[in-house]
Amino acid sequence: MTDSHFPLAAVVAADDLKLALCLAAIDPAIGGVLIEGPRGMAKSTLARGLADLLASGTFVTLPLGASEERIVGTLDLDAALGEGRAQFSPGLLAKANGGVLYVDEVNLLPDHLVDLLLDAAASGVNHIERDGISHRHAARFVLIGTMNSEEGELRPQLLDRFGLNLALDGQPQPAQRAEIMRRRLAFDSDPQAFLQTWAAAQDELRSRCRNARACLAxxxxxxxxxxxxxxxxxxxxxxxxxxxxxxxxxxxxxxxxxxxxxxxxxxxxxxxxxxxxxxxxPAPPAQAPQQQPPQQQQPAPSQSTANAPAQGDGQWGELPAQAQAMGERREPPRWAKKP
Known part of the structure; x- marks a missing residue:
């Protein structure tokens, strides 16, 4: 156990997250835990505290700019061709075997590297192949990824591949905030005394995880x-x-x-x-009801059209009949005949 790790048993609140981390430690095949939350929420402290509950106590941090070769390891092709054996230089996956692999700001990693990490976490095996030469080794670790969604999102396909997902509350209650500060200050001032104070609770947590792993199958x-x-x-x-x-x-x-x-x-x-x-x-966004255009008021019918037939009763465009004044009948003019 590394003395510099703040014990998980001493973490204030965050009970759901501590449970999820312990479940991932009991069965790493769950596929890792993705922790979301703003900066300064002790996400790395929780991940380091989990490593102390595992048999190896190994805690490996993946740097943000790590290359694929640094993660999976490398094969010495010259040795393979000249000596007939594959000389493998282990990467971070090999070093994390039996412990915790911590990836801060996993949402900022290239997608193909996140895929690679999740493959190894789910299978417990790292497979590397170069020019027809391959090597396999155990990579059974607990993958802990953290992210702040304000700095970018993970694609849904990658989100789905993380086994469990939790979000930390960025606004703890005042009493909790004060207790967090008290414990952190006590740890920083005298780590050994603080670890001794919490040794019984940490041992109980470690024993519970160990017994659960033993009876899981x-x-x-x-x-x-x-x-x-x-x-x-x-x-x-x-x-x-x-x-x-x-x-x-x-x-x-x-x-x-x-x-x-x-x-x-x-x-x-x-x-x-x-x-x-x-x-x-996600539920589809609700559509706002379409508003009907206001109906225009029709002018009141005039006296002359009050009794007119309704539209459609006669010919289209037919004008209503109008009364004509009756006058004296006049004969058409007669033209004088030529002599």
Missing amino acids: AIPLDDAALEAIAQRCFAAGVDGLRADLVWLRAARAHAAWRGAAQIADEDIEAVANFVLRHRRR
């Missing part, structure tokens, strides 16, 4: 839990089946966390928001 992924989760995913309108699989694994990890022998409804409900937060299909 014995908990069945039964049909009742599978069908209940499938119904919930369908009702939430999520795309694909990754949510169903992650939810089932997370519910089983929660059952192991409780020390139960099978998945119960409370396990399914406890992880629902972790699984669905970044996968729910």
Whole structure:
């Protein structure tokens, strides 16, 4: 255990996030945890605290400008061709095996690197191939990614590949803020004394995670839990089946966390928001009702047209009949005959 790590047991509040991190440590195949929140919310402190709960205690940070070779490792082709063996130089994935791989501002990484990290986190294996020469090694780590959505979003395809997703409240209550400051100041002034104060609580948390990992495989992924989760995913309108699989694994990890022998409804409900937060299909925007144009008032019929037939009763465009004055009948003029 690295003494410089602030113990996870001493983190104030953030109970949901601490639970999600522990579940990912119990079953790394869940696929990692994405933490969203503004700067200064101790996201890296939480990730480092999780490493102390694992057997290796390894904590590896992925630099923002890291290349693909630095992440996956490199193969010495000259040694392979000259000596007939693949000489592999390990990368960050190999170093993180058994521990935590922390990626700050994961939303600012190139998409293909995020894909690569998520592949390794889900499979537990890193496969590297160069010019027909390949090498595989274990890469079973807990992937913790953080992001501030104000600095850019992840594509939905990449969001979906993170197993669990949570958001930190950027405005803790005053009492919580004060207690956070007290504990941080106490840790900074005397780390050893602070760790000693929280040693019992941290050991209990570590033991609980270790026992849950030991009994995880014995908990069945039964049909009742599978069908209940499938119904919930369908009702939430999520795309694909990754949510169903992650939810089932997370519910089983929660059952192991409780020390139960099978998945119960409370396990399914406890992880629902972790699984669905970044996968729910957004509701379509409501359309404003179209306003009908105001009807123009028709002028009151005049006395001469009051009794006129309604439109459509006669010929189109026919004018109404009008009364003519009757005068004296006049004979047409007669022209004198020529002599």
